[in-house]
Amino acid sequence: MSDADKKRLLREMIFFRRFEDRTFEAYMERKIGGFLHLYSGQEAVATGVLEQAVVGKGSENDYVITGYRDHIHAIKTGAPPREVMAELYGKETGSSKGRGGSMHIFDASQNFMGGYALVGQPFPLAAGLALGCKHKGTKQIAICFLGDGANNQGTFHETMNMAAIWDLPVLFVCENNGYAIGTHIDRSTAQPDQYKRVDQAYNMKSSQHDGMDIDNVMEAAKTAIDYVRNESKPYFIEFMTYRFRGHSMSDAKGYRTKEEEAEWEKRDPIKIYSKKLIEAGIVKQADIKAMEKEIDDEIENDIIKFAEESPEPKVEELTKYVLDDNPDPRWIGPLQK
Amino acid sequence: MAETAYWEAIRRAHDEEMARDPLVIAMGEDIGVAGGTYKATSGLYEKYGETRIVDCPISENSYTGIGIGASMTGMRPVIEIMSINFALLALDTIVNAAAKIRYMSGGQIACPIVMRTPGGTAHQLAAQHSARLARMFMSTSGLRVVTPRGPLDAYGMLKSAIRSNDPVIIIEHEQMYNLKEDIPDEEYFRPLEGAEVVREGSDITLIGYNYSVHLCLQAAERLAKDGISAEVVDLRSLKPIDRETIRKSVEKTHKVLVAEEDEAPVGVGSEIITGIMEDCFFALDSQPVRIHAADVPVPYNHKLEKAAIPNADDVYHGALKVMGKI
Numbered sequence: 001m002s003d004a005d006k007k008r009l010l011r012e013m014i015f016f017r018r019f020e021d022r023t024f025e026a027y028m029e030r031k032i033g034g035f036l037h038l039y040s041g042q043e044a045v046a047t048g049v050l051e052q053a054v055v056g057k058g059s060e061n062d063y064v065i066t067g068y069r070d071h072i073h074a075i076k077t078g079a080p081p082r083e084v085m086a087e088l089y090g091k092e093t094g095s096s097k098g099r100g101g102s103m104h105i106f107d108a109s110q111n112f113m114g115g116y117a118l119v120g121q122p123f124p125l126a127a128g129l130a131l132g133c134k135h136k137g138t139k140q141i142a143i144c145f146l147g148d149g150a151n152n153q154g155t156f157h158e159t160m161n162m163a164a165i166w167d168l169p170v171l172f173v174c175e176n177n178g179y180a181i182g183t184h185i186d187r188s189t190a191q192p193d194q195y196k197r198v199d200q201a202y203n204m205k206s207s208q209h210d211g212m213d214i215d216n217v218m219e220a221a222k223t224a225i226d227y228v229r230n231e232s233k234p235y236f237i238e239f240m241t242y243r244f245r246g247h248s249m250s251d252a253k254g255y256r257t258k259e260e261e262a263e264w265e266k267r268d269p270i271k272i273y274s275k276k277l278i279e280a281g282i283v284k285q286a287d288i289k290a291m292e293k294e295i296d297d298e299i300e301n302d303i304i305k306f307a308e309e310s311p312e313p314k315v316e317e318l319t320k321y322v323l324d325d326n327p328d329p330r331w332i333g334p335l336q337k
Numbered sequence: 338m339a340e341t342a343y344w345e346a347i348r349r350a351h352d353e354e355m356a357r358d359p360l361v362i363a364m365g366e367d368i369g370v371a372g373g374t375y376k377a378t379s380g381l382y383e384k385y386g387e388t389r390i391v392d393c394p395i396s397e398n399s400y401t402g403i404g405i406g407a408s409m410t411g412m413r414p415v416i417e418i419m420s421i422n423f424a425l426l427a428l429d430t431i432v433n434a435a436a437k438i439r440y441m442s443g444g445q446i447a448c449p450i451v452m453r454t455p456g457g458t459a460h461q462l463a464a465q466h467s468a469r470l471a472r473m474f475m476s477t478s479g480l481r482v483v484t485p486r487g488p489l490d491a492y493g494m495l496k497s498a499i500r501s502n503d504p505v506i507i508i509e510h511e512q513m514y515n516l517k518e519d520i521p522d523e524e525y526f527r528p529l530e531g532a533e534v535v536r537e538g539s540d541i542t543l544i545g546y547n548y549s550v551h552l553c554l555q556a557a558e559r560l561a562k563d564g565i566s567a568e569v570v571d572l573r574s575l576k577p578i579d580r581e582t583i584r585k586s587v588e589k590t591h592k593v594l595v596a597e598e599d600e601a602p603v604g605v606g607s608e609i610i611t612g613i614m615e616d617c618f619f620a621l622d623s624q625p626v627r628i629h630a631a632d633v634p635v636p637y638n639h640k641l642e643k644a645a646i647p648n649a650d651d652v653y654h655g656a657l658k659v660m661g662k663i
Contacts, residue, residue, distance in 0.1 A: 063410070065406075094443070095443070096441055096442050096445070097443030097444065098443070099440055099441055099442075099443045100441040100443065104441040106441070106442035106445050106446060107445075108442065108446050109445075113406075113409055113446065114438065114441070114442060114446070116433075117433075118429060118433050118434075120429075121402065121429065121430065121433065121434055123399065123402070124399040124400070124401070124402025124403045124405070124406060125402055125403075125405060125406035125409070125430075125434065127399075127402075127403045127406060128402060128403040128404060128406015128407040128408070128409065128410075129406045129407070129409060129410055130406075131403055131406065131412075132406070132407045132409070132410025132411065133410065135360070135362070135388065135407070135412060136360075136410070136411075136412075142406075154398065155398060155399050155402065155429075158396035158398065158399030158400075159399045159402070159403070161394060162393070162394065162396065162400065162403060165394075166391075320444065321439055321443060321444035322439070322440055322478055322479055323479065323481070323503045324439075324447065324501065324502040324503050327502070327503075328500070328501070329528070330497070330500075330526055330528070331497035331498075331500045331501045331526060331528060331529060332497070332501060332528055332529050332530055333529060333530035334528060334530050334531040334579065335527075335528050335530065335531025335532075335533055335573070335579075337534075
């Protein structure tokens with residue numbers, strides 16, 4: 001990877017952190033409603049995995065799907081950040097035209113197939129996206145990002161089984177942040193090593209890796225993605241990570257200690273990567289400061305401005321998009337009397 | 338025209354649509370190698386192979402979800418769920434995903450899946466194989482729910498459902514798979530929307546859907562012998578409901594009965610009669626009547642089962658009540 005690309009990756013991760021921080025502020029100002037789940041701390045996973053996938057190339061992209069902590073996955077796949085922010089503001093210019101909100105970011109033009117509030121739901125949907133790719137004979141794959149908490153849903157087991165028996169080209173990325181909402185994995189899950197839950201049980205390749213060092217993530221993801229694409233078989237990859245903020249905005253984090261948080265913050269993916277790039281002489285501390293300033297300006301003067309100034313959806317269009325708005329009368333009717 | 342059984346009509350629709358469009362696939366338990374519980378895909382595994390007639394493990398929620406995911410890439414999966422009771426396991430992917438993805442994505446992504454499932458009592462299948470549940474699906478925004486009453490609609494509506502861009506639930510009935518009817522030899526389509534007057538009359542409107550249309554038709558025969566002219570309306574679609582056809586019929590007959598095989602609370606009858614109150618209350622000359630199942634899990638014992646589920650006799654007597662004859 002070139003120095004320019006390394007610098008770009010660092011900038012992306014800083015951007016993702018600042019983007020989420022800014023949504024936090026907007027939430028406190030009540031510009032954003034509903035639930036808001038932030039990705040801070042886990043940036044190396046989505047950034048590193050998707051760096052190895054086909055993203056940002058429109059309809060040629062691999063399919064990407066995830067749960068409700070979805071802003072960053074959407075952006076890295078190719079959704080314009082200003083549209084993601086506008087969605088959080090509930091605006092007509094938002095990714096989902098203000099109908100979805102934080103938990104339901106979609107960008108079909110980039111094959112970003114959504115954020116879902118039911119944590120087990122993306123498993124089968126992802127397998128279905130993969131089935132579509134396989135059936136049509138494209139070289140695309142489906143990538144499903146979910147947390148460790150989702151693995152206690154029945155759909156996890158049902159889908160691992162079907163993905164394996166049908167050889168579906170799907171990569172399941174488990175972002176193991178140690179907590180199912182506010183319950184520690186040791187108290188919710190009999191086998192805390194998630195990758196062990198699929199290898200013997202569903203005869204599927206799987207592995208576990210550190211998820212805080214983006215170089216590690218990229219290396220492991222490349223192997224897994226190459227396998228899925230070339231062999232047309234599923235793979236389950238687990239990354240050990242940590243979310244720096246609560247589960248959602250209403251979470252006081254009473255279930256974990258300050259000491260634990262401090263330990264993980266030492267392994268902040270942005271700190272780790274910044275240090276590496278500084279040591280390699282690719283960036284200087286001053287470059288990072290300048291980067292942060294430039295990112296903050298972009299977020300404030302372009303992204304937030306766009307979200308603030310965009311119109312809300314029209315109330316007259318409340319019932320648009322429930323069903324096909326231009327149905328073919330031959331199939332839909334009404335019945336000719 | 339050829340006499341065709343309900344299951345043969347479904348099979349023919351699958352076959353023609355799969356031959357036309359390689360993106361059409363069928364998924365379900367035992368539909369391939371085993372030939373299908375209702376024979377609705379018999380012979381098609383041999384013709385189209387395992388990637389298009391997909392035998393699924395007993396994992397209703399996830400194979401339905403896989404079908405939905407595939408439909409998001411433009412495929413047209415037809416999913417068979419062996420009993421509507423088992424469709425409860427797939428409620429998450431049907432109600433939370435298929436029905437909502439178009440809306441939550443701001444119209445970007447369609448989920449053109451078809452889910453076929455029999456909903457109705459057969460012969461002593463007891464509580465966990467006899468649910469009807471149409472009322473549950475018809476209350477969900479973002480779905481189409483249709484109830485073909487015979488082979489003509491079973492073929493024509495399945496073809497339309499496969500081609501429509503919406504998620505469609507087709508509720509069939511275990512007691513109708515062998516029902517025969519003449520249907521055209523050439524290809525045709527029957528639209529998913531619109532109720533149909535299947536027997537014209539002037540004294541009372543009997544409204545049914547799915548199997549209960551046949552109960553209404555049998556009752557209408559008996560009523561005719563008593564000199565009562567009953568009009569029978571088949572709803573055909575429970576989501577959306579064609580209120581216009583109902584209103585026109587009620588404004589003609591001024592009396593109405595709704596027959597449903599399901600339990601009454603929050604049911605098809607409640608919905609239809611409320612619509613009549615809103616649309617043409619002053620056209621009514623007498624109180625509407627609902628004919629429906631007893632509010633119990635369906636019992637195994639044959640006598641108890643018969644007592645729980647409405648029959649043509651119940652519809653006939655209900656109609657006499659509306660007419661003020663009893």
